[in-house]
Amino acid sequence: MIQASPAAATPRLPGLTIFVNEAVMNFPIWEIPHLGGGGLIALVAVVHVFVAHFAVGGGFWLALTEAKAYRENDPALLAYVRSYSKFFVLLTLVFGALTGVGIWFTIGLISPAATSTLIRAFVWGWAIEWVFFLVEITAAIIYYTTWDRLDRRAHNQIAWIYAGAAFVSLLVINGILTFMVTPGRWLETQNFWHGWLNPGYWPSVVLRSGSAIALVGLFTLLTGSWLPNGELRVKVLRYAACWVFPAFVVMPVGLLWYLAKLPEHARFIALGGAPVVAMFTAASMGLSGAILLFVWLGAWRTPEQFSTAFAALLLGMGFVATGTTEWVREAVRKPYILFGYMYSNSIHVGDADRVTQVGVLQTAKWAGIRDASHPDAGREVFTLLCLSCHEVDGYNPVRPLVRGWDEEYLDYQLSRLDTLKGFMPPFTGTAAERRALAQYLVSLNPEAR
Numbered sequence: 001m002i003q004a005s006p007a008a009a010t011p012r013l014p015g016l017t018i019f020v021n022e023a024v025m026n027f028p029i030w031e032i033p034h035l036g037g038g039g040l041i042a043l044v045a046v047v048h049v050f051v052a053h054f055a056v057g058g059g060f061w062l063a064l065t066e067a068k069a070y071r072e073n074d075p076a077l078l079a080y081v082r083s084y085s086k087f088f089v090l091l092t093l094v095f096g097a098l099t100g101v102g103i104w105f106t107i108g109l110i111s112p113a114a115t116s117t118l119i120r121a122f123v124w125g126w127a128i129e130w131v132f133f134l135v136e137i138t139a140a141i142i143y144y145t146t147w148d149r150l151d152r153r154a155h156n157q158i159a160w161i162y163a164g165a166a167f168v169s170l171l172v173i174n175g176i177l178t179f180m181v182t183p184g185r186w187l188e189t190q191n192f193w194h195g196w197l198n199p200g201y202w203p204s205v206v207l208r209s210g211s212a213i214a215l216v217g218l219f220t221l222l223t224g225s226w227l228p229n230g231e232l233r234v235k236v237l238r239y240a241a242c243w244v245f246p247a248f249v250v251m252p253v254g255l256l257w258y259l260a261k262l263p264e265h266a267r268f269i270a271l272g273g274a275p276v277v278a279m280f281t282a283a284s285m286g287l288s289g290a291i292l293l294f295v296w297l298g299a300w301r302t303p304e305q306f307s308t309a310f311a312a313l314l315l316g317m318g319f320v321a322t323g324t325t326e327w328v329r330e331a332v333r334k335p336y337i338l339f340g341y342m343y344s345n346s347i348h349v350g351d352a353d354r355v356t357q358v359g360v361l362q363t364a365k366w367a368g369i370r371d372a373s374h375p376d377a378g379r380e381v382f383t384l385l386c387l388s389c390h391e392v393d394g395y396n397p398v399r400p401l402v403r404g405w406d407e408e409y410l411d412y413q414l415s416r417l418d419t420l421k422g423f424m425p426p427f428t429g430t431a432a433e434r435r436a437l438a439q440y441l442v443s444l445n446p447e448a449r
């Protein structure tokens with residue numbers, strides 16, 4: 001039976017009134033079997049980030065390489081640049097835009113509460129972002145279609161407009177991305193500038209710029225390797241290496257600076273507090289080091305022998321390095337989705353005590369079961385509080401994690417979930433809900449009973 005929510009009678013919390021409604025969890029939960037919501041977001045986001053960084057680096061690459069071809073009076077190099085301008089335009093316009101919209105779809109459906117906070121906190125940021133994206137795609141189309149119609153100088157200036165607009169859109173979105181991990185003073189003031197120009201902002205600009213240059217360098221290695229043997233091929237491969245090298249000076253600086261700006265808890269997770277995360281951090285650094293070494297040995301020292309397969313491998317390593325780095329950024333945020341403000345399961349930090357007292361089944365607007373003694377209550381509590389990070393089987397699966405744990409032990413561990421593993425939020429529910437969840441978790445491994 002569905003009872004009227006007692007939360008409706010509870011006064012609003014001071015200071016959070018714009019964000020908090022009467023019910024605490026205002027949105028239904030979309031379950032994605034096996035992969036989990038986090039897994040799906042990661043998949044879409046990593047592809048988009050890869051393309052987006054690449055588009056930013058690509059703008060500067062087009063502008064500088066075209067200018068180089070004019071300066072050196074090298075028609076072969078110019079023809080090479082021209083042949084790739086179409087690819088860059090398609091990449092930004094089609095793939096970048098589609099995966100960008102894909103991110104909105106996935107985060108909006110999987111984490112509606114956090115997405116709503118991002119939209120409200122940064123309305124003007126998003127508006128500015130879209131203006132620059134429009135400038136970017138317009139410049140890209142003009143650039144591609146005016147190769148024979150504009151004089152050299154004007155045509156090259158269009159490339160600079162494209163590059164500048166793409167970079168500004170990186171600067172804008174970077175503030176919103178870093179905000180989720182290092183919101184800084186915004187937590188007290190909720191001021192746009194405090195949120196946007198947060199402590200992680202500049203280090204992350206450095207890191208992302210480095211990655212944009214590195215990715216376009218790696219891509220140039222691939223396309224350069226397709227050229228027929230000869231002077232142009234060697235020139236392009238060496239030139240590509242010259243994009244990769246500085247990136248590997250810039251990125252470690254950005255990374256160390258970023259780590260220094262992380263909240264204590266997040267830095268602890270990244271650097272060893274959670275072995276898996278530390279492994280990923282190490283993998284990301286190790287991969288980057290290997291890329292640098294291979295580019296130096298292969299493309300710079302022996303460009304004549306440098307093969308397409310090797311270039312593809314390096315680009316693949318670049319993709320994996322981007323993925324692991326984004327994964328780490330994601331992981332160090334736990335137990336929050338917005339650090340210090342909202343837990344991964346969409347519960348506002350400021351509401352946690354109230355949810356614990358009143359019960360999550362009572363305060364979640366869309367809960368299908370309101371009564372903790374209902375036979376399926378445990379499964380419902382799991383959906384509300386744990387599904388954002390655990391599938392039963394699949395992504396971070398809970399079934400093997402609780403194998404061999406009996407009900408008493410589980411109930412005890414649930415009561416101290418945030419100290420059991422520092423990257424889990426506290427259990428926010430009543431004692432009866434905790435008991436129901438413990439019973440449900442025990443039932444997952446019937447053979448162990």
Ligand code: HEC
Pocket residue numbers: 334335336344345382385386387388389390396398401402414417420421423424425427
């Ligand atoms: C913010 C994300 C997050 C949320 C929310 C979360 N967990 Fe976890 N939990 C994790 C991660 C990450 C691990 C580590 C998994 C591993 O070690 O393989 C973990 C580990 C566990 C473990 C194993 C602990 C150990 O010492 O071996 C259990 C049991 C568990 N979670 C249960 C739950 C339950 C039940 C809920 C809901 C009340 C929940 N978790 C909510 C992220 C989360």
